Amino acid sequence: MTKRRRAQLRNGAGIFIQAAALTAMPNETGGILLGYFRSDAIVVSKAIEVTDAQATETSYTRREADAQSALIAALDALSAETGYVGDWHSHPGWAKASPQDLQTMDAAAVELGLPLALVIARVRKGRAHLVPYVVDPSRWSQRTFAFKRAPTGSQSKRAPWNR
Numbered sequence: 001m002t003k004r005r006r007a008q009l010r011n012g013a014g015i016f017i018q019a020a021a022l023t024a025m026p027n028e029t030g031g032i033l034l035g036y037f038r039s040d041a042i043v044v045s046k047a048i049e050v051t052d053a054q055a056t057e058t059s060y061t062r063r064e065a066d067a068q069s070a071l072i073a074a075l076d077a078l079s080a081e082t083g084y085v086g087d088w089h090s091h092p093g094w095a096k097a098s099p100q101d102l103q104t105m106d107a108a109a110v111e112l113g114l115p116l117a118l119v120i121a122r123v124r125k126g127r128a129h130l131v132p133y134v135v136d137p138s139r140w141s142q143r144t145f146a147f148k149r150a151p152t153g154s155q156s157k158r159a160p161w162n163r
């Protein structure tokens with residue numbers, strides 16, 4: 001019986017996401033999550049912003065090549081067990097993860113064969129509230145190391161009324 005994992009934000013990763021989300025207002029922004037796996041949790045030890053010059057109030061695209069170079073640059077300073085564990089992006093206007101957000105993450109988890117975290121920063125009135133999700137299609141709890149690459153780029157696009 002495998003336990004459902006949670007996403008745990010550590011070492012200021014949450015504060016980093018909140019600050020980046022507020023700075024990018026009124027547009028969305030996002031990036032990748034670095035960390036490692038425990039049997040009961042995805043531990044996020046670092047968040048990185050991968051800026052999208054075309055981001056709008058309701059869309060953000062994380063481009064694969066940009067994410068990969070940011071990941072490689074950050075890994076040098078991190079422990080060997082640390083790698084890509086998920087994505088984050090902001091939602092100006094307080095919406096939670098959209099069905100597309102979760103489907104995209106789910107597809108990435110299937111591609112990599114491991115559970116992934118998705119953190120949505122809901123931003124309203126100068127505050128950023130973090131909502132962590134875990135997609136775990138395999139429920140494979142034995143994996144204890146993270147991959148050194150990010151999956152294919154992801155995209156957040158919301159209908160203007162979904163805010």
Ligand SMILES: [Zn+2]
Nearest residue numbers: 098101156157
């Ligand atoms: Zn989204």
